[in-house]
Amino acid sequence: MSEVSETKTLHAAFAAKIDAVLSALEAEGTLPAGAPRGNVTVEPPRDASHGDLATNAAMVLAKPAATNPRDLAGRIVEKLAADPSVEEASIAGPGFINLRISSDSWRDELRSIAALGKAYGKxxxxxxxxxxxxxxxxxxxGPMHxxxxxxxxxxxxxxxxxxxxGHPVTREYYVNDAGGQVDVLARSAHLRYREALGEDIGEIPEGLYPGDYLVPVGEYLAEELGDRYRDAPEAEWLPIFRAEAVEQMMGLIKSDLALLGIEHDEFASEAALQAAGKPAQAEEWLxxxxxxxxxVLEQPKGKVVDDWEPVQLPLFRSTRFGDDQDRPIRKSDGKWTYFGADLAYHMQKAEDADELIDIWGADHAGTVKRIKAAVAALSEGQGKPIPFDVKLVxxxxxxxxxxxxKMSKRSGTFVTLADVVQEVGKDVVRFTMLTRKPEAQMEFDFAKVVEASKDNPVFYVQYAHARIRSTLRKGAAEGLEPSDAALDRLGEEELTLVKxxxxxxxxxxxxxxxxxxxRIAFYLYDLAAEFHAFWNMGNDRxxxxxxxxxxxxxxxxxxxxAQQIGQVISNGLDVLGVEAVEEM
Structure with missing residues (x-):
């Protein structure tokens, strides 16, 4: 095994080799000192018949070198061809370089997978x-849906x-516990509290949450508080029931998320944010x-509002950052708008992070531009650019x-996450959610996601891993163990799988x-398909x-x-939070 493959994966090793060639050309004066190499890529060519790897190095560096890309490619190829791990280096088109790698390099990569094990890919x-x-x-x-x-x-x-x-990551959940919907929750919980105390509450009034999930909340409150708030005025019990109900709901939400193997590091409270004066601090800085x-906001376009009156409000200059209009951060009654609170929240997040990513539902698409504008503004206050991305799902x-x-009785209005995970399992749900780009529409068919067929990606990938583990157990039962002693006997069919x-x-x-x-889910499906194809060749040959x-x-x-293919599948599934099953 080569020294490089002991410490680097094959693609990283060849990226380093090409970088070393470029440094040598720089030392010779063929390339100018310090020519930027950030856009140089080393990756498989789109057409596998062109070779194993391709690099655009000559195309990227020809201009700073004041030379023709093909001429520069010729100098690069000359040096790469001297490397014993390169069987062929050729120039294609205007200056792309294609490489064919020695079979021993691919066999060495199998040993690298074995050496790195669970760290392969990190x-x-x-x-x-x-x-x-x-x-x-x-x-x-309410519960997760x-x-x-x-x-x-x-x-x-x-x-x-x-x-x-290699990123340190903070997983954060923003608890919207300061809006009017939380007051509705408190009133709904108070109704269930009265029910727990023996009162016949009849039909749930319109405007309150009807789901059965609030029944245990009411029972808990009755046990904890007795009947002291049964007939008390709302102003007396509302803050207490609001805080208690939110705490109970967050416990339910955390429990639902745990069914998917999901835990957060931070739970940021909107109410706590406002109590700490963060929105006011943000406004002062802005x-x-x-x-x-x-x-004064412009009158809404395209519709007539009879009771519309011009009102002076504090407006954020979001048009300065690409938004189509400036946005109010407080309402006419002085309360913070959702945007005003979110702005302060992102300002708080930026204090402890170098980059922010929000995952939102597609129904929040209209908010993206203004929040990005706010973060761009706050970047100025941090004295550094803060990359901010919003993924719409x-x-x-x-x-x-x-x-x-149909809807779930427990929720009253929707199908709960817990119901679905209970029926089909965590792994099926997680993998299926990643089988399409998040911005694409998705159908989740209960029959198809548990189907034992090639058309069901989660089954197909997990079955590949289970098949590998079964094969290893069968070999062990016959006294046959994995060994890298004779990897030179692996032929083109096996090396295709290694590649x-x-x-x-x-x-x-x-x-x-x-x-x-x-992308990892897509890749795992392709790798599983390669393994199943190799397995099936053994049935015919x-x-x-x-x-x-x-x-x-x-x-x-x-x-x-097979053991190393199984390791890669296991590592990929770990990235997705899906179990690599031993048998099916």
Whole structure:
């Protein structure tokens, strides 16, 4: 095994080799000193027939070198061709460089997977940049439903992906516990409290939350508080019931999220934020930098509002940052608008993070521009740019036999996350939520997501891992163990599988950079397909079977191959928060 493959994955090793060639050309004067290499890529070509790896180095650096890309490519190819791990280096088109890698390099990559084990794919590309990922942040007025589920999974998988790429990550939940909906929750809880004390409450009045999930909340309050607030005026019990109900609801929400294996590091309270005067501090800073002014909003366009009157409000200059109009941060009664509170919240988050990512439902699309404008403004106050990204997640349509699923009795208005996880399992829910880009519409068909077929990605990937583990157990039962002693006996069919597995570290870095965890789910499906195809070849061609008791040397090499493919699948599933099952 080469020295490079002991410490680096194959793609990282060849990126380093190309970087060393460019440094040598710089030392020779072919390239100018300090020419930026940030856009130089090393990745598989789109057409596998062109080779194993391709680099655009000559295309990127030809201009600063004041030379023709093909001429510069010729100098690079000359040096790369001298490397024993490069079987062929050629120039394509205007100056792309294609490489064919020696079979021994791919065999060495199998050993690298074995050596790194659970760390294969992890990197330091994040360079310690602290990222705050806020996701779920559902109003604390009821249990989690499937509308929350997709954003929860996307956010959690993104946090895991960023950690694999070397970022310290804070998982945050913003508790909207200061709005009018929390007062509705308190009144609904008070009704259930009276019910727990023996009162016949009849039908739940319109405007209150009807779900059965508030029954235990009412029982808890009755046990804790007795009957002292049964007939008390609302002003006396509302603050108490509001705080107690929010606490109970957050306990329910945390319990629901735990069913998906999701935990947050921070729960930021909007009420606490306002009590601490954070919105007022944000307004003061913004006014000091001429980013808030007192002005009058324009009358709503396209419709006539009979009772509309011009009112002077504190407005944030969001048009300065690309928004289509300036936005009020307080209402006419002095209370903070949602935008005003959110602005202060993001200012607070930016104090402890280098980058912010919010996962929102697609119904919040209209808010994105103004919040990005606010964070851009607050970046000035932090004295540093704060990258801020908002990922919009589309709703999920639940189907059973092609028909929309009816509401849950427990919730009163929607299907709960707990109901779905109980029926199909955590892994099915998590993986399925990542089988499409988050901004794309999604259907979740209860029959299809548990189907044992190639058309069901979560089954197909988990079955590949289970099949590998079963094969290893079968080999062990016959006294045959994985061994790297005869990897030179692996042929083109096996090396095709290795090449697919070797994509994992590079793809993981690219997915983390793009903030797109669904790429890992797509990759795992492709890797599983490659393994199943190799397995099926053994059914048609006995000489390609993994276990061949008459040839223990070759069997050991193929078991070693299968073991490492299983490790990559396991690592990829870990990024997604899905279990790599041992048997199915």
């Amino acid at each position: 990197s330091t590309r994040g360079e310690g940049v602290r990222v705050n990922v806020e996701y779920v942040s559902a109003n604390p007025t 499937m509308g929350h589920c997709r954003g929860a999974v996307v956010g959690d998988a993104l946090a895991r992906l960023l950690e694999w790429a 006014r000091g930098h001429d980013l808030v002014f007192d002005g 589309q709703m999920v349509q639940l189907l059973r036999d092609g028909e929309p699923v 697919q597995a070797a994509q994992f570290p590079r793809l993981l870095e690219a997915a983390a950079q793009a903030r797109e965890p669904h 006995p000489e390609l079977r993994i276990i061949r008791p008459e040839d223990p040397e070759l069997t050991g090499a193929r078991l070693f191959l």
